[in-house]
Amino acid sequence: MIAEHVAFGIIAAVMVASALRVVTTRDIVHAALYLVIVLAGVAALFLLVGAEFTGITQVLIYIGAVIVLFLFGIMLTRSDFDQDTETDHKRKFPAVLTALLLVAVMIGALVDRFEGVRLDANLPGGQTPQTTAQVSDELFSQYIVPFEAVSVLLLAALIGAIVIARREEGG
């Protein structure tokens, strides 16, 4: 367990440092690239607790697709290569305050729920890595209703995006 604690400490430190750079750097492309490190850290944490499938999905979706879309959008809309000051806006302090409040609420909720709780090492995902078959079995039996609800939600978002895009095209 010691090795895992050390690994967690290193990954968490790198993630926090990169997350701070995401909001403090003045170059928006650098911000997106620091975000890559943060998201890779999340994937590493998933792998650390034995959630292989979730960790790999994190890499495929967030780094392979979401970040690429971010970068694509930034590079498509900005033509200057010089330092960018627009990222430093005036409502900095309310933003910091909101972030701190959110951290406080999350820490409160997590401590309240998990204080003194130890994960059972024999559960799937505890000691042995959780297999993809286990994930899919649970997803399509126990969690079938939330799964379908999310599917319908995504479909609605997809259709909405197409409708909005087509309306702009027409008008």
Added chain:
Amino acid sequence: MNAGVAMSGLLAVEVPYWATAIIKMGVIALVIPTAALVLGYVFLMKIMSFMQSRLGPMEAGPYGTLQLLADGLKFLQKEDIFPEKADRTVFALAPLVVLVSTFLIYVVIPTGPDAVVAQLDVGIFYALAVSSLSVVGILMAGWASANKYALMGGLRAAGQLIAYELPLVLAVMGVVIQAGTLDLQKIVTAQATGEIFGWDGIGNPFILTQFVGFFIFLVAVQAELTQPPFDMPVAESEIVGGYQVEYTGFRFLFFFMGEFGTAFAFAALAAVMFLGGWALPWGDLEHWAFNIVGPVIMLVKVMAVAALIFWFRFTYPRLREDQLQRLAWKFLIPLSLLNIVVTGVFKVIL
């Protein structure tokens, strides 16, 4: 189930975890340049020359075999140039990101019952996920070069790679449904022990049932490698060299190794999923001899798939941007979805 275990069994010494990890990383670090060299020499130089009725390189070594080594040495000697307005850190990191993405694919490719770096339960899913990391490196290169051609190349590459990522993943789904696992090692076993209507003479290589998937996979791989006919991102007659335009010396060499190393890795994945991988359909799959014969069998199959990939490359003219996007979204993705449905129906019926 890995090379380290087999090795320690053979030599009867306990090899510590860190030592096997270092040995394995060393093996991959050697395999990638070798693979790039072999594909570059055999296909890019010799087969392409043959198709164009010329000899190709003949001076360096017998039949020009040492040409790429000479080129590599030349690249290493070149000056390390940064464009004046370049974002230096990102510019320097970009080729490394591309190469690391290639490096990570090799981790799961099996070449024998024990000859694999890591047998992962998520196998093929992992390979596709890490292969998508190279897009980030390409966008970094395009942006950091501070050059309009590089930026346009980077954007074209990103648009293309996003579009062809989907058919690539969906084409694999058919194989996964049929084998019932994502684990590449188990996909090999499923093919070697399979039967064609009760006849087990040649096992059941998935290319027989998943030929649609094989076709889509190869087309998508071609686009992922930004090779002709999908070479809009590096079209030299329009945007000079795309995201690679400002790179020289060993940084350009990294991109070259990344491209051909990835071509080899994708050919290996295709060989594992569609052609039966390292196994022969007869004999004991767990036999230790497969650790020695397996890599040879794999190499033969990989070269066969690579021959197809490069044959396409040398034959077809470049697609226009709209043709390229239409092919992905309106043809390959619906076809691969249909393939998944049909495979699923047969899986339930049979």
